[in-house]
Amino acid sequence: xxxxxxxxxxxxxxxATGIASSVNGCSSQSGSGPPGxxxxxxxxxxxxxxxxxxxxxxxxxxxxxxxxxxxxxxxxGETPPVDAEAGGG
Amino acid sequence: MAAAAIGFRxxxxxADLPRFQRGAYAPEVVERVAASWRKLREDERRSVVGASxxxxxxxxxxAPTEILGAAARLVDDxxxxxxxxxxxxxxxxxxxxxxxLPDLTDPLCGAQAVExxxxxxxxxxFAVGEPMSAACFAAARRRAREPxxxxxxxxxxxxxxxxxxxxxxxxxxxxxxxxxxxxxALWPECVDEMERFERALGGPMPASTAKQAATxxxxxxxxxxxxxxxxxxxGPNCEAAIAGITRLVLPPLxxxxxxxxxx
Numbered sequence: 212x213x214x215x216x217x218x219x220x221x222x223x224x225x226x227a228t229g230i231a232s233s234v235n236g237c238s239s240q241s242g243s244g245p246p247g248x249x250x251x252x253x254x255x256x257x258x259x260x261x262x263x264x265x266x267x268x269x270x271x272x273x274x275x276x277x278x279x280x281x282x283x284x285x286x287x288g289e290t291p292p293v294d295a296e297a298g299g300g
Numbered sequence: 301m302a303a304a305a306i307g308f309r310x311x312x313x314x315a316d317l318p319r320f321q322r323g324a325y326a327p328e329v330v331e332r333v334a335a336s337w338r339k340l341r342e343d344e345r346r347s348v349v350g351a352s353x354x355x356x357x358x359x360x361x362x363a364p365t366e367i368l369g370a371a372a373r374l375v376d377d378x379x380x381x382x383x384x385x386x387x388x389x390x391x392x393x394x395x396x397x398x399x400x401l402p403d404l405t406d407p408l409c410g411a412q413a414v415e416x417x418x419x420x421x422x423x424x425x426f427a428v429g430e431p432m433s434a435a436c437f438a439a440a441r442r443r444a445r446e447p448x449x450x451x452x453x454x455x456x457x458x459x460x461x462x463x464x465x466x467x468x469x470x471x472x473x474x475x476x477x478x479x480x481x482x483x484x485a486l487w488p489e490c491v492d493e494m495e496r497f498e499r500a501l502g503g504p505m506p507a508s509t510a511k512q513a514a515t516x517x518x519x520x521x522x523x524x525x526x527x528x529x530x531x532x533x534x535g536p537n538c539e540a541a542i543a544g545i546t547r548l549v550l551p552p553l554x555x556x557x558x559x560x561x562x563x
Contacts, residue, residue: 293500
């Protein structure tokens, strides 16, 4: 199965160094999220928030509450047009 | 400022935009799409700031003129992207004024030695974020059926595909005398950038997405219209970004010694 998120991708490639803190904090729920939870991150500061089930449930008008601060680094890439209301993947 | 008054060094958006077929879409769908383009325009304006900062830092560091020229082209590209977004918004019937940006809070732009900041912005910023952007723009363009959106995504994608390699090329010059330890110290920041981008797309997605919730016929139609207008759900957006990391981000970072053990 192809990796579906950054964390599982890097773990599958043996490149976990950069995500060591996340691995330590969330090792029991590696790569998991709420069932169908594709509604957007609550921006809790990383994967730990996702492991704690704080993503919103599918179908809700969830979006990304802090997208303006998260979406662009000003140095890297621009987030493509993103449907802030999309609930499902 | 009128588009015609802007003196771009590089390619300018073509003068004739495809006509938007407004009647083919529900008003609420058009509004969601317009909101996403307003957000993208703000991102692009931030990128003008970031690219300008990089260009200035490279000049201070004594970069070769070939790299400075590429940095200037980058700034030009980002300005052009702001214009493209504005023209899409106008065509969608949703023109909106631009306001001042809030202060930049990104850690990559933080005050520190010029060389270190420049290396971070080029290698943990541009070399990571731009290819992920390009992968998402390409995925959206493949699904977009609306000529206006297809045009805009084509214009953006043409430049984005060039920006990642610029980050690598200029970054390689900046870190040319760095030790392997110094280079590897950039890797966690590269990962941070990947995760930030992923969150901005609505991720991270759960490990398995095999079980999809049932959707109503109306939701399906809304989703189809959104995809026709190039607006993808978090799932396919994240899928494209992850594929972009594998194909476009990791190999050059490995070649520079920033990440080791890539199999």
